[in-house]
Amino acid sequence: MNPQATREEYLYFSLPEKLIFYMLALMSLAYMGHQVWARVKLWQSGRPTGPVREGKQYWMPTKEGIAKWWGKVLPFILLQKKVRSSRPKSGAPMHLMMFYGFGALFIATTLLGINTYSPYKFHKGAYYLLYETTFDSLGLLLLFGLVWALVRRLKTKEPIAQDKADVGILVLLLAITCNGYFLEAARIAADPKPWDTWSWVGFALAQPLGHFGVLAYKLSWWFHVALVLAFFCIIPKLRIRHILMAIFSAAGSPDTPMGKLRTIPMEEVEQTEQIGVKLAKDYSRWHLMSLDACMECGRCTEVCPAWNVGKILNPKRIVQDLKGAMETGAEVAPSLNPEALWQCTTCNACVEACPVLIRHVDIIVDARRNIVSEGGLSGSAALVLRQTASTSNAWGTSGNREDWMKDLDIPLARDGKEFEYLFWVGCAGATDPGSVKTTKAVAELLKKAGVSYACLGSEEACTGDPARRLGEEFLFQEKAMENVSVFERYKVKKIVTACPHCFNSLKNEYGDFGASIEVFHHTQLLQQLVSKGSLMAAKPERGSVVLHDPCYLGRVNDEADAPRALVDGILDPEFSGAKTRCCGAGGGRMWMEEPPNERPANARIDQLLATGAKTIALGCPFCKIMLDAAKPDEEIRLLDLAEMLQEANK
Template sequence: MDEPTIQLTRETFGNIPPSSVVAFYVMAVASVLVFCWGVWRRWKLWRQGKPISVREILTGNFARLKPRLGRLLKEGLGQKRVRGRGLASWAHVMMFAGFMMLFLGTTLLEVDHLAAKVSEKFHFHHGWYYVIYEGALDVFGLLFIIGISLFVWRRMRRPGSLGHRASDWTVLGLFLGIGVTGYFVEGLRIVWDQPVGLALWCSPVGAGLAKLFGGMSEATSRSAHLAVWWVHSLMVFGFFAMIPFTRLLHLITGPANLFFSTPSLGQLTPISIEAVEETGVVGVSEIAHLDQQQLLSLDACMECGRCDDACPAFASGKPLSPKAVVQDLKGLMETTALGQAAALHGDTIHAETIWACTSCSACVTACPVRVDPLGLLFELRRDRAAEGALAGSAANSMRQMQTKGNPWGFPQAERLAWADGLDVPLASDHPDFEILWWVGCAGSFDRRAQKVTRSIAKLLLKAGVNFAVLGPNECCTGDSARRLGDEFLFQELAEKNHATLKQHGVRKILTQCPHCMNSLTHDYPQFGDKFEVVHHTEFLQQLIDDGKLAAPERTGSVTYHDPCYLARVNGVHQAPRDLLGDGISEMEQRREKTFCCGAGGGRMWMEEEADQRVSVLRAKEAIETGAETVAVGCPFCLTMMTDGVKSCGSGAKVEDVAENLAKRLGL
């Protein structure tokens, strides 16, 4: 007698009465309508902002769409920016992978069901496809449950940087219920359906659960299956309906923000005088001054706290939480729509919060969905600066920048005083130079930084580099002015420097200050010519590679502090290490994930409370490596790390990478 053929398939609505199927679709439509209504309510909030050219973005050529689609694939589906944070990352990746596979599986099952209604030949949920389908969903369902369980455990520990709402437990409970009841539905189906062989074991978890229900009669198992199926379905409908009203909204806003955001580390959007004359607006003083993508990004925030964990101002006890800035603006967006808005400045965001930022971009790179707290703070600073709210030592430095051409207030005639006794050529006397050395204000006027400048000069002269400096014709790039919100002072300085650079036909620039480097690389092309800009550590390493300088062995232990605007913003972190040689005692926070010294964003020119110094936190990390020398690649970092090391009572020496190399070469 022939054995019965194993049926590698199952009914989509097996054991479900027609009336229940109708009710299922009615409730499905209802949940989708609630979902759409909720998203529409949020969309109306985003519409309060300045319009963005959505049509232009979507209908642009593929070259313009490619990076946006790439972010969706790599950072959205690939979870690139989620990974690398221990338990939280593993939990999210497992939950996300499980959710996406279960969602895809449910969608394919419904497509098969509807296709079979048209014609049985369109039915594809059978055979080896069915085996792979069932096995994959069983495995990914487990990942989903494990991920949710890890999140439950994490929330029970209540980490301080993580946002907490009562609805979070509802969402986690709902997710866990969906995962568990899904397996129970499968197990009970197996009890009454009695599949055998591969048809049974292609669902290993369901088959295992079926053994627990093995004593049930067919009638009992069918009744239990129908009841659990309804519980499972109601949970799924509840999930869809809840998305726009809970953190689950980031399922929509997260990918949308990844697509519509414009990554711009180290860059700010310029403001024109004409636009200000037309609108009377500089920066942001009310929610309507933000654009629609920025308002969308407020809803993309999950309050995961990564930005707070990465923020040096937050770590040092300053009154700044990037997460709170985003959430406070989100609250203002909601109350503004209701006509109950408080003042943005003062009531919603305090002045101390705005000025506490070091503009290190750590919060920007930490966010999994590219929410940009730094960009929001820059816009708030612009408004405050335009209103004359910048005061104290920072305001004095800006005045000196405008009147003297540098924040120290020294006469321009003294810009070349550091070169006394060195044969440093001026661009005006040596017009056939190949590279212009932009010394910068710190390198020209700060007494400690002048020693670095002299070391670089000696190295360039020894290597026979055909270079020149501008001397008294060099003005501050205006980087600090722009980061402090004084856009038009920056533009005034940039215009003057552009004219000087054009006069000398400059195409390639060497800098020793990462802030000057960033400004010349990212800011200046917005107003004129684009230059090839190289940091002195890169240039010196190239001289060694070309055989123009030797690379003697290093003596003594050394650690290296990566400047934010060099490593994180502009991606330069290997050249300084190559110059220092092998065996560097590395700090935990390094390269693109470096920790700020505290001087960026104009904080160099502000007074600080002794117990809120970012430099002390970074100095402690450097000292803990046990290194005798702390090397840096930025004049601001040189100042801050020197102060920080002294405050810690350490005898470690702080020096620039160029000083270290010059010393080893006996220069």
């Protein structure tokens, strides 16, 4: 490797030319800064979320937060975890090529800048030669990715936006990349050196182009500068800004579990005299900032169960419309379309899919909260809230939480005997006929395995999950406090439940009300009992059973292994585990009327039956009710995993 190898910066440029360049660069950066500041002011109008020091709210995280930032930026941004996990044949490889190619050229430019403007002159010898070869090669990634993206954008229709600005920005980036190579070729042609072969792309281009001369080199240099400075000016205005905003969105994203909604303190209501979000400024600063990170990729819309059955709810649209409301100061609910807001099942598929970690469910539920507080909810959804308030049962039945226990020897907490697990039955588990079968199966299995447990019976109240997700925050809080006081009375340390919605609320949301309890989904406890040998796993005929992961277990609480450990050879449908598809019952949708052709359960049952299985195993009473109504014929069996285990352990 030639130790003399290097290249001269500002080759053939006079001092006045350099000064003109610096002036243009400063003007463009100042314009960019002005645009960025305008966005920052919009985000700052939001609710502060940072730690409070000396009475002042600091938005930017403290030192301790930096480790947390890294824990998110590394997997989600640098390793592109979410991008890689979707669209494996088109969107993912294309985006990865652009991301890593762009990142490489950014690093190359930064290193060059340090060498040029700092006292450290390292751009020479072996380092220089490796630099040239490496970044010449990586730049091709960006080039191919951009061509792919451009062709795709011109050919594909929704959900990718058909915005002329998108095509324009791709053309601009393509022009910058191509001209970068052209500039290198012109430099080599104008000032050839023996080590130019290391800049292999520019060197290859320089050969057929012949000797360009200094003028051609300088013209392409100025053209490159003009394109790059134009890019700086438009970054903050267009969705290309996600290349920077995604880092901030990921770094500052909430640490709270996916299934936990924000608890509204009563003091906040007294202070603001409102509940939930009326104007965009009522969202947190991070929520507002995350809107600007949206790359409009449409991944959220692709997985939305409501959108997929022809409803108007489109999570990408929600984000765009909220961004519009942030910019104009318009009221949120009308801007987002109230009809769409009530179509959400809070399944979190959009949240799971979003590469920049936007929390659509927070956005939707906060808007619902305000509508409900202003009396804007009517029909069956409003009825559920009234029923929950008057009977402590979302189905509105009262006094029958112990009916399922008749003729069974079910221990009750009020009997005064010590127990290890509280078996939380839930509203559906106690009263819906299909779910009662699951409840009885769980009770029988716990008894058979010798687990010490007790039920609350009539002392159990709805967890408040449907109320919270429908936007009636303070009804949820009332139920949570009521239940927590019962837990305290019986010194409950562990809870097992067959309902993933109860599981989620008890596990992730009751901590805000003083509960400190280990919470298990019944499949998790049953898995432990099977692995200890206290129970046997079910062994159906191979290929006869398919598993439907409930959203609030497989995705929201990341538990996909326990259900699979209970049945040998169970099949996975298209979309399983964290990528499962919703039955349509969450977020209060269970109680809302919808035309049969707009039921997400119809789409889901088709995916499940496409495996050829005639038995569908599940772990959620809501899924059982919805899928049972959608099944095409009576031959199809819907069994909770506990029922399958009950059959296997007869």
